[in-house]
Amino acid sequence: MPTREELAVTVRTVISDVLGTDPADVREHTNLMEDxxxxxxxxxxxxxxxxxxxxxxxxxxxxxxxxDVGHAIDLLRLRLDRPV
Structure with a gap:
């Protein structure tokens, strides 16, 4: 299972790929809808x-x-800890 930091890198990379932005622009506090x-x-x-x-x-x-992105990472981390 990835660490939270590894998961965060993965999530930020995927988001930036879809949005066409730099992963550095996607931070923990970034709200995808508003920002x-x-x-x-x-x-x-x-x-x-x-x-x-x-x-x-x-x-x-x-x-x-x-x-925000940080909350999404935490939710995914919980899902990884307890797969359905």
Whole structure:
């Protein structure tokens, strides 16, 4: 299982790939909806890519209920600790 830091790098990289930004621009406190203007299709793409990379089933609520990138990382970490 990846460390939280490794998971954070993965999540930031996937988000930046989908949004076409630099991973350094995606921080723990970044709110994808408010700060990046992400739409539902982009969020679904992020979820699908994370599922492939992490080999983990991600429920849509796992990403939509996240307040910011850091919260999404924590939610995914919990999912990795207790796979469904």
């Amino acid at each position: 990046c203007g992400i739409d539902s299709l982009e969020l679904m793409e992020i979820g699908a890519r994370l599922e492939r990379v992490l080999r983990l089933r991600i429920e849509p609520d796992d990403l939509t209920r996240a307040r």
